[in-house]
Amino acid sequence: MTYIVDRRLNSKNKSTVNRQRFLERYRQHIKKAVSEAIDKRSITDIHNGEKISIPAKDIGEPIFHHGQGGKKVRVLPGNKEFVTGDQIKRPEGGGGSGNGKGAGNSGEGMDDFVFNITQEEFLNFMFEDLALPNLVKRHLAGNTEYKLHRAGIANEGTPGKINIVRSLRAANARRIALTGGKRRKLKELEEEEAKLLNASHPDDLLRLSEIQTQIAELRKKIQRVPWLDDFDLKYNLHVKHPVPRSRAVMFCIMDVSGSMDQATKDIAKRFFLLLYLFLQRNYEYTEVVFIRHHTSAKEVDEQEFFYSRETGGTIVSSALKLTDEIISERYPPEQWNIYAAQASDGDNWNDDSTICYKVLSERLMPKLQYFSYIEITAREHQALWTAYEKVLEDFPQTFAMRQLVSASDIFPVFRQLFQKKVA
Amino acid sequence: MARAQNPISTSSEWSFELVQAYDQAIGEIAREFGLDTYPNQIEIISSEQMMDAYASVGMPIGYNHWSYGKQFLNVQQSYNRGQMGLAYEIVINSNPCIAYLMEENTMMMQALVIAHACYGHNSFFKGNYLFRTWTDASSIIDYLVFAKQYISECEEKYGVEAVEAILDSCHAIMNYGVDRYKRPYPISTQEEQLRQKEREEYLQRQINDLWRTIPNDDHDKKQKKKVRFPEEPQENLLYFIEKKAPLLEPWQREIVRIVRKIAQYFYPQRQTQVMNEGWATFWHYHLINTLYDRGLVTDGFMLEFMQSHTSVIYQPSYDSPYYNGINPYTLGFSIYTDLKRICENPTEEDKRWFPEFAGSNWVETLDFAMRNFKDESFILQFLSPKVMRDLKLFCILDDDKNPTIDVTAIHDDEGYRAVREALSAQYNLGNREPNIQIYEVDVRGDRSITLHHQQFNRQPLDEESAQEVLKHIHRLWGFDVHLHSVRDNEVVESFHCPLPKKEDH
Numbered sequence: 001m002t003y004i005v006d007r008r009l010n011s012k013n014k015s016t017v018n019r020q021r022f023l024e025r026y027r028q029h030i031k032k033a034v035s036e037a038i039d040k041r042s043i044t045d046i047h048n049g050e051k052i053s054i055p056a057k058d059i060g061e062p063i064f065h066h067g068q069g070g071k072k073v074r075v076l077p078g079n080k081e082f083v084t085g086d087q088i089k090r091p092e093g094g095g096g097s098g099n100g101k102g103a104g105n106s107g108e109g110m111d112d113f114v115f116n117i118t119q120e121e122f123l124n125f126m127f128e129d130l131a132l133p134n135l136v137k138r139h140l141a142g143n144t145e146y147k148l149h150r151a152g153i154a155n156e157g158t159p160g161k162i163n164i165v166r167s168l169r170a171a172n173a174r175r176i177a178l179t180g181g182k183r184r185k186l187k188e189l190e191e192e193e194a195k196l197l198n199a200s201h202p203d204d205l206l207r208l209s210e211i212q213t214q215i216a217e218l219r220k221k222i223q224r225v226p227w228l229d230d231f232d233l234k235y236n237l238h239v240k241h242p243v244p245r246s247r248a249v250m251f252c253i254m255d256v257s258g259s260m261d262q263a264t265k266d267i268a269k270r271f272f273l274l275l276y277l278f279l280q281r282n283y284e285y286t287e288v289v290f291i292r293h294h295t296s297a298k299e300v301d302e303q304e305f306f307y308s309r310e311t312g313g314t315i316v317s318s319a320l321k322l323t324d325e326i327i328s329e330r331y332p333p334e335q336w337n338i339y340a341a342q343a344s345d346g347d348n349w350n351d352d353s354t355i356c357y358k359v360l361s362e363r364l365m366p367k368l369q370y371f372s373y374i375e376i377t378a379r380e381h382q383a384l385w386t387a388y389e390k391v392l393e394d395f396p397q398t399f400a401m402r403q404l405v406s407a408s409d410i411f412p413v414f415r416q417l418f419q420k421k422v423a
Numbered sequence: 424m425a426r427a428q429n430p431i432s433t434s435s436e437w438s439f440e441l442v443q444a445y446d447q448a449i450g451e452i453a454r455e456f457g458l459d460t461y462p463n464q465i466e467i468i469s470s471e472q473m474m475d476a477y478a479s480v481g482m483p484i485g486y487n488h489w490s491y492g493k494q495f496l497n498v499q500q501s502y503n504r505g506q507m508g509l510a511y512e513i514v515i516n517s518n519p520c521i522a523y524l525m526e527e528n529t530m531m532m533q534a535l536v537i538a539h540a541c542y543g544h545n546s547f548f549k550g551n552y553l554f555r556t557w558t559d560a561s562s563i564i565d566y567l568v569f570a571k572q573y574i575s576e577c578e579e580k581y582g583v584e585a586v587e588a589i590l591d592s593c594h595a596i597m598n599y600g601v602d603r604y605k606r607p608y609p610i611s612t613q614e615e616q617l618r619q620k621e622r623e624e625y626l627q628r629q630i631n632d633l634w635r636t637i638p639n640d641d642h643d644k645k646q647k648k649k650v651r652f653p654e655e656p657q658e659n660l661l662y663f664i665e666k667k668a669p670l671l672e673p674w675q676r677e678i679v680r681i682v683r684k685i686a687q688y689f690y691p692q693r694q695t696q697v698m699n700e701g702w703a704t705f706w707h708y709h710l711i712n713t714l715y716d717r718g719l720v721t722d723g724f725m726l727e728f729m730q731s732h733t734s735v736i737y738q739p740s741y742d743s744p745y746y747n748g749i750n751p752y753t754l755g756f757s758i759y760t761d762l763k764r765i766c767e768n769p770t771e772e773d774k775r776w777f778p779e780f781a782g783s784n785w786v787e788t789l790d791f792a793m794r795n796f797k798d799e800s801f802i803l804q805f806l807s808p809k810v811m812r813d814l815k816l817f818c819i820l821d822d823d824k825n826p827t828i829d830v831t832a833i834h835d836d837e838g839y840r841a842v843r844e845a846l847s848a849q850y851n852l853g854n855r856e857p858n859i860q861i862y863e864v865d866v867r868g869d870r871s872i873t874l875h876h877q878q879f880n881r882q883p884l885d886e887e888s889a890q891e892v893l894k895h896i897h898r899l900w901g902f903d904v905h906l907h908s909v910r911d912n913e914v915v916e917s918f919h920c921p922l923p924k925k926e927d928h
Contacts, residue, residue, distance in 0.1 A: 065716075
């Protein structure tokens with residue numbers, strides 16, 4: 001008796017939970033490995049998973065077993081040269097011959113335990129303590145959006161929401177209720193009338209005309225009951241439910257002017273790449289707008305933002321103005337959480353910096369949740385930095401600026417900027 | 424040779440119809456040879472699913488625990504790197520007997536697995552006395568479902584961490600969860616569930632009794648005599664903890680019980696590796712060869728088969744870099760095959776060594792051998808001089824008191840018996856694992872528990888792991904734990920948890 005079952009379509013990830021438990025348990029080890037990996041690898045290949053290795057002794061499952069020493073009798077296969085009574089010199093190091101009793105427990109060897117985590121897990125560990133600032137704050141401040149949900153039937157409402165079936169049913173019921181007694185009476189009278197119709201006795205005739213007036217009166221009364229009355233009308237009811245808003249838009253602003261050399265651009269690219277990955281995984285409804293600028297600003301797609309080449313002078317305010325325009329066109333602040341991040345080498349036309357300050361503090365900052373500025377330079381700060389420092393004074397909660405010197409600073413600065421703030 | 428008159432298949436692609444056809448043909452031959460099996464349930468799975476099955480140590484349904492995740496990562500890692508192929512099959516001792524076939528296998532491989540698992544292992548599960556005694560094939564799946572459910576309920580109620588801690592500790596002493604000389608009650612899920620509540624309350628009451636601290640006048644005097652508790656040393660650590668540990672909550676006791684029951688289920692497998700694998704290998708070899716003799720498979724099929732079979736029973740010699748102990752497939756296969764030869768064509772030597780069955784009916788003799796032994800006794804009974812010669816077995820004595828390792832016996836007339844006895848002892852669980860028993864509980868004092876390790880051949884415990892395991896026992900027991908390593912009635916080494924304070928000693 002044999003049954004053959006095709007199980008290939010069953011879920012294949014039966015071990016997922018156990019795997020997760022393992023990762024959870026060795027969280028500290030893995031986090032350490034991840035941050036070491038970030039130091040080493042270039043951020044452009046951040047899309048890969050990572051090989052994690054944990055010292056075997058840290059994850060062993062101990063059991064009782066024999067240690068070295070004592071008397072051991074062993075039977076081995078493949079004898080070639082020995083005869084009874086031979087004496088063999090002990091192998092150096094006292095380890096005995098390779099198959100000690102401990103071999104049964106995989107955790108006891110001295111090799112590290114090595115395994116891979118996926119890209120997703122890698123990023124999870126990497127972004128663990130980070131969150132976009134102020135998202136929650138804005139949410140709690142009450143600027144919630146609403147969504148209508150059906151909530152049954154109501155007696156009041158607008159004509160557009162009349163529920164015809166329910167209204168007519170109510171009217172019908174009302175009519176039956178109001179006219180029931182009269183109809184019964186009417187029926188009785190009509191029967192009597194039918195009997196009397198052919199009668200000739202004067203009393204009967206008198207009675208007949210009496211009945212007929214009564215019938216006419218009843219009919220009138222019945223007719224007077226309206227077919228549809230105001231309070232028959234039923235309306236579909238919709239109620240508003242608040243919807244938590246995690247819709248965010250992120251403006252990535254980058255200087256691609258001539259003063260930005262390739263290395264600087266590279267660092268900026270990496271910073272945004274990191275940012276972009278971070279957004280993609282943290283917020284389901286996140287849009288990203290890429291703005292690159294030299295003397296004039298331009299909205300571009302992701303590909304172009306990171307990879308196309310362009311050069312020119314530097315007017316930072318052009319990008320800020322464009323940002324403001326895009327916000328008023330497409331992202332009304334009452335519906336969107338707006339974030340912006342800017343990367344630059346600090347170069348700007350001197351008189352433009354004051355314009356930047358004005359645009360930022362007057363037009364942009366009131367609409368933004370958060371603005372972060374990174375300056376990638378090893379040189380002295382210039383006018384732009386000073387201008388931005390003034391913005392920082394005005395908006396200490398929502399404005400942040402940091403300086404980056406080399407690629408290895410990216411991640412620490414990134415973490416600093418987006419550290420989860422303990423409420 | 425145009426022997427294959429009407430082969431079942433000619434290509435190496437498999438299909439459900441072909442699997443069925445092979446199963447029928449193989450099943451028929453198996454019945455002719457009197458193999459008594461549970462019904463088979465053949466499940467076709469993908470390689471990912473095979474990895475899952477691997478990771479859960481052969482349990483079709485397992486409770487969640489990080490160690491299985493570790494196992495899984497390990498398998499996945501080495502599989503992806505191409506360091507190892509997956510086993511062709513996993514078979515579960517249940518009724519019906521579940522065997523997994525991987526979809527990547529060729530038709531030949533599927534047939535081999537059917538012969539090996541569905542008729543070889545299956546008949547072994549059904550026939551061998553250890554399996555009959557210790558496991559109940561019809562209820563194991565139900566029990567595992569119950570266990571998984573119970574443990575996940577506990578996780579919800581008490582938190583994953585608390586449950587994990589208990590499981591960790593239980594796993595550490597899982598090998599000490601069996602009464603070797605007592606027959607267990609068969610496990611039945613329904614009963615388990617019905618009685619579980621009852622048991623919880625009852626147990627707790629008993630424990631409270633044992634640990635009662637209010638002095639009881641009439642008992643007080645008698646106790647001066649000091650009766651040791653437990654009166655006899657206990658080898659079943661998990662059982663003792665489940666029943667007597669003072670501080671465990673009822674649900675924790677139930678988890679200890681679950682681990683114990685599962686340990687018990689695997690107990691026969693640990694003791695019949697050679698017999699079980701040897702039996703399955705012997706029968707796949709024999710069944711497929713019979714298929715060939717009857718013209719049901721092609722020459723190409725046979726070549727592929729022989730190649731797989733040969734690699735299964737490959738035994739590297741002791742000095743090879745691939746040597747990893749004696750291959751149980753090889754040893755078992757050789758013993759059974761030689762047993763068949765002894766029955767059919769006994770030599771003078773065989774008649775001297777095995778007068779009882781030289782020349783007897785081989786099917787009956789093999790059946791007898793399969794049913795009534797475990798590795799240790801099986802080797803002692805049936806390992807023939809020819810097999811020892813073929814495998815070139817030799818015996819060494821590694822005594823740390825001697826400056827050299829001595830060869831005490833080899834595969835010659837003087838050595839056969841010694842080699843056989845030594846090999847048999849090597850498969851004795853009692854020698855392989857340290858013998859650890861619960862010796863005493865200080866019921867009236869500090870409630871500490873004392874374990875004794877009886878040294879075998881002066882072999883000490885591995886200190887580091889022993890210390891770790893003691894921590895786990897301490898977690899379960901809740902009070903001090905002492906472990907004395909005893910050689911010739913003399914304590915040679917002691918372990919304590921928690922570690923004693925320096926000033927005291």
